[in-house]
Amino acid sequence: MPDAALRLDPLRAWRFVAGKVSALGAVTSPPYDVLEPALVRRLTDSDLHNMVRLILPRDPDLGSSRYDEPARRLIDWQRAGVVIQDSRPALYVYEQQFRGAVLCGLVGALVLDPERRVVLPHEDVMPQWVDDRFELMTATDADLEPILLAYGGGGAASDAVDAARSGPPWLVADTENGAHHRIWRIDDPEQLAMIAAELARHEALIADGHHRYAAYLERARREPDRPGSAVGLAMLVDNDRHPLTLDPIHRLVPGLSLDTVARRTPDSWEVLPGRVDGVPDRVAVSDGTSWVTLRSTAHRIEPTVSLLHKELLPAWGAPVDDVTFHHALADALALAGPSQAAVELVAPRLDQVLQSAVRGIVLPQKATSFGPKPRVGLLFRTLD
Known part of the structure; x- marks a missing residue:
């Protein structure tokens, strides 16, 4: 062989x-x-x-x-x-x-x-x-x-x-x-x-x-x-x-508030009040009590987890090295608060993962x- x-x-x-x-x-x-x-x-x-x-x-x-x-x-x-x-x-x-x-x-x-x-x-x-x-x-x-x-x-x-x-x-x-x-x-x-x-x-x-x-x-x-x-x-x-x-892996982002999300999310994203289901490739953010849901309006093929790390976290000024990862959303929500937000992700599609791997592109750590x-x-x- x-x-x-x-x-x-x-x-x-x-x-x-x-x-x-x-x-x-x-x-x-x-x-x-x-x-x-x-x-x-x-x-x-x-x-x-x-x-x-x-x-x-x-x-x-x-x-x-x-x-x-x-x-x-x-x-x-x-x-x-x-x-x-x-x-x-x-x-x-x-x-x-x-x-x-x-x-x-x-x-x-x-x-x-x-x-x-x-x-x-x-x-x-x-x-x-x-x-x-x-x-x-x-x-x-x-x-x-x-x-x-x-x-x-x-x-x-x-x-x-x-x-x-x-x-x-x-x-x-x-x-x-x-x-x-x-x-x-x-x-x-x-x-x-x-x-x-x-x-x-x-x-x-x-x-x-x-x-x-x-x-x-x-x-x-x-x-x-x-x-x-x-x-x-x-x-x-x-x-x-x-x-x-x-399945997705969710994030807990220290120093992040819903006010920061509302003010500093890029214009290529729509910010919706509440936790909105049925939105493809959405990102939902919670302080443990309230929610906002983000939807990309640019129709990109990258998995949402890539866009989170490439666009949203930098725009929010989030300390990326301090982000923690949680397989169960409940574990992230239990730790969320006014200045520490839980980020709920949806799982990438298998075709997105495969296309990235074949092209030699790696997703962020703990993407799937x-x-x-x-x-x-x-x-x-x-x-x-």
Whole structure:
């Protein structure tokens, strides 16, 4: 296959041993960047081996040494047989069912693509979070959280995924949020070759995990000759066969008032009183009590989140570096006030995201929330 081919290689994944933990679901976690403090406390209390104890290092005042604790903990789990490594390389079919939504695809070792020819990012990243994930990967010598990629028209590879799901699963887990997870192995050489040939025909969009992917690239840049550094843990989904959802991520903007929005919004935007539904590509702003809705009158093709960061925040004089991000609008509204506004966004359309990625244009950080997201802790990889 050519160097620019999309490749997802088999790996010997690590997993928890059911008899060593309270339940396989009880040791898993959502990804690090969607964890609210209350959920972290519940997960930490659910089992001494929950993955939040690895993916969320505590005591930030300790600097880089704060990553030593999860590294030591992972070694202890390995030595105690709490986690074990699969005996043979495989691609893993992962299925998650949650409230009628199904996440289904292949988990393996993604060959990195620093030239952005076949693995296409669509969001900007925040350097501090790239550094955080890189430091954790370096300390633990592991990829603990798969990134999520989407492609279309998987053909034979998607047929292999669906065929595997017709047999008995290799691993089953139920998590506290009511989701049901199943995993199967594909290790037949002919099937793996067929999947590889099919994937080589495609490009893939990074749907979730831009900071982790940037950390993968940084690790490969620093240690190009180290075995295992040229790949990273990933889940690949055929979005035609098993579509992902696409949701917005809202903002909380310190120092912003509704009066400033009314006075300083550019003329190319119409300012409507209240929270107006049914307006395409709208931006709604609230101080926790009152609302205004903004509508662009210029009929531009860019996603609204791009226009927010390119036009509106600068016009308002908002401190962009202090903006915080919230998957749940209720979390942003709970913190809003007269001088701290919540900004509600609508999700970009998938065609907008794809067009931007193909053209090499990145959206602002935290522009999208693709889902469902793979659960952390069912499968992970190490660089041994």
